[in-house]
Amino acid sequence: MAGVGYNAPRLNLGGSSTGGVRIVVAGDSKTGKSSLIVTAAAETFPTTVPPVLPPTRLPDDVFPDRVPVTIIDTSSSTENRAKLVEELRRANAVVLTYACGRPETLDRLSTFWLPELRRLEVRLPVIVAGCMLDKRNDAYPVSLEQVMSPIMQQFREIETCIECSALKTIQVPDVFYYAQKAVLHPTAPLFDQEAQTLKPRCVRALKRIFIICDHDRDGALNDEELNHFQVKCFNSPLQPSEIVDVKRAVQEKLAEGVSEYGLTLTGFLFLHALFIEKGRLETTWTVLRKFGYNNEIRLGDDQLPPPIKKYPDQSVELTNEAVDFLRQIFFTYDIDGDGSLRAPDVEDLFSTAPENPWDEAPYRDAGMDALGGLTIDGFLSVWALMALLDPFRCVEYLVYIGYAGDASSAIRITRRRRLDRKKQHSDRNVYQCFVFGPKEAGKSALLNSFAGRPFPVEYFPTVTDNNYAVRIVDQPGGIRKTLILREIPEDYMQRLLASRDALAACDVAVFMYDSSREPSWKRATALLLDVASHGEDTGYEVPCLIVAAKDDLDPYLTEIQNSTRVSQDLGIEAPIPISTSLGDLSNIFRRIVNAAEHPHLSIPETEAGKSRKHYQRLINRSLIFVSVGTAVAIVGLAAYRVYAARRNSSS
Incomplete structure (x- = not known):
């Protein structure tokens, strides 16, 4: 297999407005930078050169790839340092020069220039060019490989080392050919030089x-x-x-x-x-x-769909075409036919992608069952989570694993949540529930129970806001919805609510408290009021449910009375008692889905919200009175004008 007559496609390379390759030549003073550039462009050695050349464009056909090459000369003087740094950051490749007859300039590559590139975070392929080869003392032959090998071991960004002579026109074009090649055909992404x-x-x-x-x-x-x-x-x-x-x-x-x-x-x-x-x-x-x-x-x-544009209160779901494809993929990789994909199966599934995206949170454990596997429902659920949280990446990985249709056909954007509330119904297939509550209220235990994992014996506080559990919930009538639970640690609340769109992606909020401890109830109530107020202020109001966790423990004396009063005052359902340790969950997940499906219900109203609505009703009523009064005045004026006209005509 050989690329006979291959012309490289025009690439969109960073730092180049023309789409070509931009090569910056740097190095110590008087190491032959300008002479090297002029000789490469004019194919003759210059008799005189300015201190710093203007940008030099090589002919497009000078190299087989026919990609434009622009060479930038630089000064190593202190006063021109800012310009040098600017050019390095716009480059696609760097040629570092030293003078073959001056060993100290070679030493400066490893003591100054290469460390300086790293310090500036200029992560580009580097070509080391030994210039003025004609001035090397033949009495002291030097093996380039022997000299450069330890330097290349230390600085892996060096692609090639080459010695040249502008005066003798020895290997001058090769310097820039290797620089262009390092950009168009870099080694680093393809090959591990150490492991070969x-x-x-x-x-x-x-x-x-x-x-x-x-x-x-x-x-x-x-x-x-x-x-x-x-x-x-x-x-x-x-x-x-x-x-x-x-x-x-x-x-x-x-x-x-x-x-x-x-x-x-x-x-x-x-x-x-x-x-x-x-x-x-x-x-x-x-x-x-x-x-x-x-x-x-x-x-x-x-190869991928265009950027996804949506309102904050819209979400992204997989289409039926994508779900059907994923079902086929699941059964293809369930080689032993046990209805579950284990970790090696998932690795094999993603072996044609850049990496396994489910190796990291929040996907790693989100849909796993108690045995650490993925059933078909768990598999589809994790894909639903990925489509919700990172739709572009979700489509990208669908393509990697073999989705052959139009990439845009794999996802759909849902109706806005505020429109769902107006229509008093949501037709989404995937709902996201934020689980709020104070520490040790049982939030993580609820997520573990939802995922089918065993009840934890020890308490471990959640230290990340990236804890999710996802599963398909069967509803009456054979309806199936995917529910995503996201745990919101108490310490994360302030940062979350600092954003105006904090609740835009939330379909329903659950507030948990330890029913055996009064401080837990008080803190959960405060969190509920914070969320309700935020929703009223931003227009992202969400249905809310209160969950009285640890129902297997003795409640504090006034728990039922206080919680019932607060829920009545806010106009939402009474707290739902559950015990994750006993597995008594009171159909909590179906009730969460029901609340999400009917988003106009279970929305709490704070006193401030009630006052605001009352004030708005008064304003609207006043406007109606003003409108009616204005209409009566206009009609009266018109009647008077008719009467006056008749009176004048009769006289």
């Missing part, structure tokens, strides 16, 4: 490409599939003899690289490792880019 292996993200991308090209799904690329791949990537078919040669070369080095059906995934990966080891990175990059990957080995924006 493909990097995991590169392997995952190539595996996905292999599966896409394996049309008959037999685990190998036959001759026809190999040819189709070659034409797609390099616009040139392989001759039958070339296909035979490729498979023979792989099989000689790796027996399992070729099967009776064709080139296996192992062989496909081996070939790309071989290309990279031989310096042919452009071959692998061509393949990756033809399948939509960028320099981070993620799918580019053109």
Whole structure:
């Protein structure tokens, strides 16, 4: 497989307004920077050069990729430091120069220039260029590999080291060819130089490409599939003899690289490792880019839906097409047919994605059952959580695992929650419930119970606002809704309510308290009033339920009386008693879903809110009186004018 006649696609490279490659040349004074640039552009050594050259553009056809290259000269003087820093931060690659006849300038690379780039957080490929090779004393031969090897071990950002002579025109174009190549075809994302292996993200991308090209799904690329791949990537078919040669070369080095059906995934990966080891990175990059990957080995924006625009009180859900696809995926990876995906199954599922997105919170434990597996409902629930919290990433990973339809068809934006309240019904499939309450009220235990995990013996305070549990809740009539519980630690309340849109994504709020402790009840009441007031002030009012947890313990004396009075004053349902330790949950999850489905009910009214509504009614009534009075006055005036006109005509 070779890229015959390949022209690299025009890339959108940071720091370049033209879409080309911007190379900054830096180094100590009098190390040949300007002469190097002029010779590369004019192909002749200059007799005189200014202290600092203006930006220099190389001809587009000077290198095979035909990508524009702009070279920026710099000054190393202290007074021009700000300009140097600005140019470095706009660059795509850096050429650091030293003078071959002055060893102290080579030392300065590791003592000043390379550490300085790191200090400035300029994370770019670096080409080290030894200039004025013609001035080196032949009596003291130097092995470039021997000198540079320890420096390259310390500074992995160095892509290539090369020595040149502008005067003798030795390897001058090569300096900028390697710099351009380091930008267009960087080594670091693909290959681990120390281990001499493909990097995991590169392997995952190539595996996905292999599966896409394996049309008959037999685990190998036959001759026809190999040819189709070659034409797609390099616009040139392989001759039958070339296909035979490729498979023979792989099989000689790796027996399992070729099967009776064709080139296996192992062989496909081996070939790309071989290309990279031989310096042919452009071959692998061509393949990756033809399948939509960028320099981070993620799918580019053109492969994904446009940014999702929605109001804060709208959410994103998976469509029926996406859910059907995910059902098929689940049963494909449930190889043992036990109705559950274990950790290795999930890893295998995401083996064609840049990484496993469920390795981190909040997805890691959100849908797991008591045995640490994912049932089909748990699997779909975690995807629903991902669509709600990070819809763009959710669609991206659907594409990675094989969703073949239009990426935009995988998600839908729901109706605004404030419109749901007006219509007195919500048609969402996914509801998010914020669980508030003081410390040790039982919030985490409720989430564990919801997820089917055992009741914890010891108490561990929640120290993150990223604790979720998600599950499908069966409603009467065969209706199924996905419910997401998000625990809001007491310490996080102030930060949460500092945002105007804090409650916009909330369908229903639950306030828990320890029914055996009066301070817990008082604090839960205060939190409820804070949330209710915030909703009234911002227009993001939410249905609220009060939950009296730890019902297996003796209540404090006035618990029932106080809690009933407060709920009546606020106009919401009386507290719901539960005991997570005994598994007595009073259908709490169905009741949460019911409250979310009828969002106009169970909305608490504070005294301030009642006063505001009363005042608004008075204003509206006054406006009606003013309107009626104005209408009567206008009618009276019109009648008087008619009467006056008749009187004048009769006289």
